[in-house]
Amino acid sequence: MSKFSHIYIEERAAIYPVAQQVLSRFPGSTRVMIRHYKDVFNRPRQDFRRQKASTKLILAVKPEPFLYPGPEVCEDFGSQNFYYTSPVLNCIYDCDYCYLQGLYTSANIVIFVNIEEFFKAVDRQLESGPLYLCPSYDTDLLALEGIVPYASRWIEFAGTRQGLRIELRSKSANYGAIAHLKPVEQVILAWSLSPSEVARRCERLAPPLKARLKAIMSALQDGWQVRLCFEPLLKVYNWEQVYREFLDEVFSVIPAGRVLDANIGVFRMSKEQFKRISKLRSDTDVFAFPMVCHEGGVVTYEDEKELRDFFYRQLNKYLPKEKIYG
Numbered sequence: 001m002s003k004f005s006h007i008y009i010e011e012r013a014a015i016y017p018v019a020q021q022v023l024s025r026f027p028g029s030t031r032v033m034i035r036h037y038k039d040v041f042n043r044p045r046q047d048f049r050r051q052k053a054s055t056k057l058i059l060a061v062k063p064e065p066f067l068y069p070g071p072e073v074c075e076d077f078g079s080q081n082f083y084y085t086s087p088v089l090n091c092i093y094d095c096d097y098c099y100l101q102g103l104y105t106s107a108n109i110v111i112f113v114n115i116e117e118f119f120k121a122v123d124r125q126l127e128s129g130p131l132y133l134c135p136s137y138d139t140d141l142l143a144l145e146g147i148v149p150y151a152s153r154w155i156e157f158a159g160t161r162q163g164l165r166i167e168l169r170s171k172s173a174n175y176g177a178i179a180h181l182k183p184v185e186q187v188i189l190a191w192s193l194s195p196s197e198v199a200r201r202c203e204r205l206a207p208p209l210k211a212r213l214k215a216i217m218s219a220l221q222d223g224w225q226v227r228l229c230f231e232p233l234l235k236v237y238n239w240e241q242v243y244r245e246f247l248d249e250v251f252s253v254i255p256a257g258r259v260l261d262a263n264i265g266v267f268r269m270s271k272e273q274f275k276r277i278s279k280l281r282s283d284t285d286v287f288a289f290p291m292v293c294h295e296g297g298v299v300t301y302e303d304e305k306e307l308r309d310f311f312y313r314q315l316n317k318y319l320p321k322e323k324i325y326g
């Protein structure tokens with residue numbers, strides 16, 4: 001947390017209880033009042049990589065809209081009304097393949113403090129029917145729980161709403177921060193998992209695989225519904241062996257029968273983001289493989305199907321096909 005040497009505060013955000021809560025956690029940070037978060041966040045000619053080494057916090061008030069339809073490239077798990085919402089922009093982790101570095105010009109973390117307005121927007125949407133919502137979308141809320149307790153706020157809110165299902169996706173081992181909460185049937189705790197070698201090389205600052213598996217086991221033992229997310233599958237040397245041994249390791253710890261479901265997604269991103277990020281990231285080989293651009297502007301490996309089908313077959317040894325998406 002010592003990295004947040006500066007906290008930028010929108011004038012209108014300062015009075016919100018969440019803003020006060022966050023500020024109380026960083027008494028030594030320099031506070032800078034600003035007119036609008038975009039004055040700082042959207043400034044031209046920022047250096048995303050340099051900012052990652054010295055991330056700042058920005059506290060802001062989000063205007064409408066609060067909910068967005070889920071993008072086609074994301075799995076909807078059979079849900080009809082799939083939406084996402086972004087109470088926080090950016091992430092404390094630093095994955096080589098993260099699409100956020102192509103989406104934003106700044107690596108600073110924006111926390112929208114008007115969480116109650118997000119909840120009101122969900123209530124309005126629920127009037128038209130059931131809703132499947134991902135609030136940990138442009139961030140990792142569980143990883144941020146010590147800074148702003150939004151994972152627990154969303155869990156508590158979802159537990160009081162019929163027709164709402166939320167997925168909180170994370171790479172964090174920070175389950176202890178929400179372990180005091182009772183499991184809620186409207187909430188799926190989802191963990192993104194990668195082979196140890198991939199996590200070590202490409203998921204800087206994120207906990208190692210073993211720590212994530214331990215967090216998952218604790219959540220399962222407490223009775224939570226847990227989803228396993230195997231994405232992005234990346235091309236690595238000897239990938240067949242790497243991914244086979246990875247699944248053996250995962251299911252030597254996690255009882256497959258207790259897992260709600262899982263999804264598979266081979267590395268992919270929009271053409272524009274791919275172009276932008278591959279220019280920024282000459283320090284990783286993630287973008288160095290032969291790629292194709294499919295209809296709809298999605299870039300992925302030219303032999304993506306081979307990787308996906310192989311992984312599916314391996315996963316199917318542990319989980320029935322009804323539990324595998326993607």
Ligand code: SF4
Pocket residue numbers: 090091092093094095097098099100138139140171206
């Ligand atoms: S955990 Fe997800 S959001 Fe965070 S840096 Fe990695 S890919 Fe990006």
